[in-house]
Amino acid sequence: MRVGWFQRQLHKSEAFRGYTLLSPALIFLAAAILIPFAILVVMSFWTTAGFDFNREFTPHNYQQIMERPIYGALLWRSLWISTIATVFTVVLCYPMAYYVAFHVHRNKMMWIVLMTLPFWTSYLLRVFAWKVVLGYEGVINSGLMWAGWIEAPLEFLLYSPTAVIITLAHAWAAFAILPLYVSLEKIDKSLLEAATDLGDGPVRRFFRITFPLSMPGVISASILIFIPTTGDYITPALLGGPDGMMIGNLIQAQFGAVNNWPMGAALSIVLMLTIAAISVAFILVTFFVRKRIT
Secondary structure (H helix, E strand, C coil): CHHHHHHHHHHCCCCHHHHHHHHHHHHHHHHHHHHHHHHHHHHHHHHHEEEEECCCCCCCHHHHHCHHHCHHHHHHHHHHHHHHHHHHHHHHHHHHHHHHHCCCCHHHHHHHHHHHHHCCCCCHHHHHHHHHHHCCCCCHHHHHHHHHCCCCCHHHHHHCCHHHHHHHHHHHHHHHHHHHHHHHHHHHHHHHHHHHHCCCHHHHHHHHHHHHHHHHHHHHHHHHHHHHHHHCCCCHHHHHHHHHHHHHHHHHHHHHCCCHHHHHHHHHHHHHHHHHHHHHHHHHHHHHHHHHHH
16 A cells, blocks of 8 residues: 555655655765764763763763853854854855856866866865965065065964964865856846846946845855864864864864863764854845845
8 A cells, every 4th residue: 555655656746756766865864964963962961980981961061161161262263263264265256256157158167177176185285285385484474574574474374363264265265166156157147138228337236136146155155164164173273373273173182182072072062053053044144135135
């Protein structure tokens, strides 16, 4: 009976056939996400007892996170560094994607490949390259001192939040260019021609038509950058210095040197919930603003 119902649905509904084809991948992805998340949630209510776990459920770790200012300070620092890096990356990548979408008429794929070519190398190698560029005797400081513009190296370039923001913006630029380009490429060019015929100039046409219609790409790019950069620990560890440490470094230390996995799990849960809340709020606000504009 159930087999017959399944066959009827398979023949009647195109959406049902689509979900059936997607179900193996969806089940695998759900298991790969939900099972580790469930383990983290359970572990976050444990505590450590020497080199072993005390599996008695207790909110002790979350109480520590609420009571100790260092956790909130690192979380806040991670959020604002990630936010600035996200805005910086999207603002820099938008003109590049706009140019390829509207002004390149041949070999667009070649342009996309060329824009993403620097990101074919290892993420770690790119971080080390920025360490060389931003160092006290790096390319920027050496060039400025050679030109006579500064007398001593600029200390804020390396081992600071500035170095972390610059490196994150470069490291994740490819994840902004592609969704922005796809969103801009899908815009109906006849709408722009109609706006021009009605007397709109380039700036007014951009803010009334191009930018609102490209908002899905802006939202996608922002989320794709904001979520991983908030928990990044490699870049802050190599370039951040004491003032550039982020919550990811603390989580890595809890799972590594400190050997306090329950606290690391609790910090991870707090970070994930915070990012999820901010991302949902950002999507809702941008959706509301886009409706008001259009």
